[in-house]
Amino acid sequence: MMYQGILLPVFVLVALTFGVLFWTGRRLSLAGGPAQGWFNYHLQTLFYVVVALALPLRQADLVMVLLAWVFVVLQIFHAGLFVRSSGEAAQGSSLFIAGALVLLAMWVYFALRILFPTLT
Secondary structure, three states: OHHHHHHHHHHHHHHHHHHHHHHHHHHHHHHOOOOHHHHHHHHHHHHHHHHHHHOOOOOOOHHHHHHHHHHHHHHHHHHHHHHHOOOOHHHHOHHHHHHHHHHHHHHHHHHHHHHOOOOO
C-alpha cells in the first residue's frame, strides 16, 4: 500500500489548488480581473492528472467515467459561452463553477477510494 503514502501529498496539493481557485477566483472576478479564463487551464490540468492516476491504479470505474463526461460537457458549454461573449460574460459563469465542483467531486471520490479501500 505504498501508493497511498505517495498519493497523499498529491491530494493535499489538489486541495490547496482548489482552495486558491475558489478564494482568488471569486475575489478576482468581483474586482473585474481575469478569473476563470486563467483558472480554466488549471482545471483541465487537474482533470488530466486525475485520469492519468486513475487508469494505472485501476480506479476508473463507472462513477469516474460519468463524472469525467459531465466535466467535459460543462467545459464544452463554458468554452462556447466564452467564445460567444468575448470572455466578459463567461468570467462569472456558473458553468465554470459547476465544472470545478464536478472535478472536485472526481478528486474526492478518487482520494477516498485510494485512502480507504475498504469503504468501497
